[in-house]
Amino acid sequence: MTFSSTSIENKNTFTIKQLEIKLAHYPLFTLFPVIDISPISNGLSNEVYSVSCALNPHEIASTINAIKAQFPEEQAQHIAVYLDEHTSYAKNEPINFIVKQLIKPISPLSFHLQRLAASNHIAPPILYANKEDSIQVMTQIKGEHLTQNLSDEHLAALREAVVTLHKLGQGTFKKPANKQTSTSLLQPEKFDVCSSIINDLNKINELDETLIFGISKQDLCEINAIVNQVHGRLNIIKEDNTFIHCDLNPYNILFSQNNTDPHKKINVTFLDWDYACFTDVCWDLACIMYEFKITGAKREQFISHYCQQAKLNQKDIKExxxxxxxxYIVACILWVVLSEVNAHNPNKQSDIHARYNLDVIMKELRKIKL
Known part of the structure; x- marks a missing residue:
């Protein structure tokens, strides 16, 4: 796996009409006929759509029976719960699903890790997956994407969710019924962040300069030197490897009010598990620190409490x-550059461009003193 692995080739994506035709042949959408498909996001590794489906309120009982007959127990339960939640507040309205089309085949690791996370209420359940088309169908989770200036309550909820995420592979949380899930994750291959970034830098450096968006070969040499310096320092610090999400930017995190548990006021749901892997927990923590601009006392508190809950060395984790x-800043630069290099439609830029300003990120990188 590399950060560019999902964007180095042309996207094999459908038009909305083609997607509608495909979905009509899936078992889930024979029970819930498609009414409308609306694009939500266009990233490096996937395209996401909201799919609105017809729901006859007079046939809910028979629909649930059909779900139980056609789907494996775990998926049937998730669909039935989602249907029940929907009809409790919107009985006569269409039901919405999230459909995600991946550019590459569905990763068994990310698929199983999302299932583990869903069983612990920090990810949307996967209701249906078609490996041939690289399509996943999930419930539509209600909530909001927050960016900066998170409240203390939101920070605490986010920290708790990250601790839960990082314990998924440790056998301390509930696993899905399928026993193969846990055994397939026992001996994962470690994702080396530094090596991956260096590999991507080399790929970009080999390109014709006219194909590189907003960055010079001199900039690339400067970035490469910084990455090598960081790599050297990380090599002398103990690793804390586990299963991580690997892409915890604000658009992959939903916050919502919890009205059922008096001890938990805010729910946190992690979306888009395509990059999930086995590596150091500090990559996820660094993503959060940078993306939410968590600094000073709030940063110290977040890391301190995380280390207490995760039972990790605070000094090592902080460094x-x-x-x-x-x-992570370097990775953001790579994502912007690669999204332009690999654009499958010259008139359609990836959402990455709206999120990151290349000039600003380069200035941030140059200010850092290692």
């Missing part, structure tokens, strides 16, 4: 988060 944050 590694600072180093991984540098790598």
């Amino acid at each position: 590694k988060v600072e180093l991984y944050e540098v790598l």
Whole structure:
């Protein structure tokens, strides 16, 4: 796996009409006929759509029976719960699903890790997956994407969710019924963040300069030197590897009010598990620190409480988060550059361009003193 692995080739995507035809042949959408498909996002590794479907309120009982007959127990339960929640507040309205089309085949690791996360209420359940078309269908989770200036309550909820996420592979949380899920994750291959970034830098450096968006070969040499310096420092600090999300930007995190549990006021749901992997926990923490601009006392508190809950060395984690944050800034630069190099439609830019300003990120990188 590399950060560019999902964007180095042309996208094999459908038009909305083609997607509608495909979905009509899936078992789920024979029960819920498609009314409308609306694009939500266009990223490097996937395209996401909201799919509105017809729901006859007089046939809910028979629909649930058909679901139980056609789907595996775990998926049937998720669909039935989602249907029940929907009809409790919108009985006569269409029901919406999220359909995600991946550019590459569905990763078994990300698929199983999302299932583990869903069973612990920090990810949307996967209701249906078609490996041939690289399509996943999920419930539509209600909530909001927050960016900066998170309240103390939101920070605490986010921290709790990250601790839960990082314990998924440790056998301390509930696993889905399928026993193969846990055994397939026992001996994962470690994702080396530094090596991946260096590999992507080399790929970009080999391109004709006219194809590179907003960055010079001199900039690339400067970035490469910084990454090598960070790599050297990380090599002498103990690793804390586990299963991580690997892409915890604000658009992949939903916050919502919890009205059922008096001890938990805010729910946190992690979306888009395409990059999920086995590596150091500090990559996820660095993503959060940078994306939400968590600094000063709030940063200290977040890391301190995280380390207490995760039982990790606070001094090591703090130092590694600072180093991984540098790598994350570099990764953001790579994503912007690669989204332009690999654009499958010259008139359609990836959402990455709306999120990151290349000049601003380069200035941030140059200000860092290692």
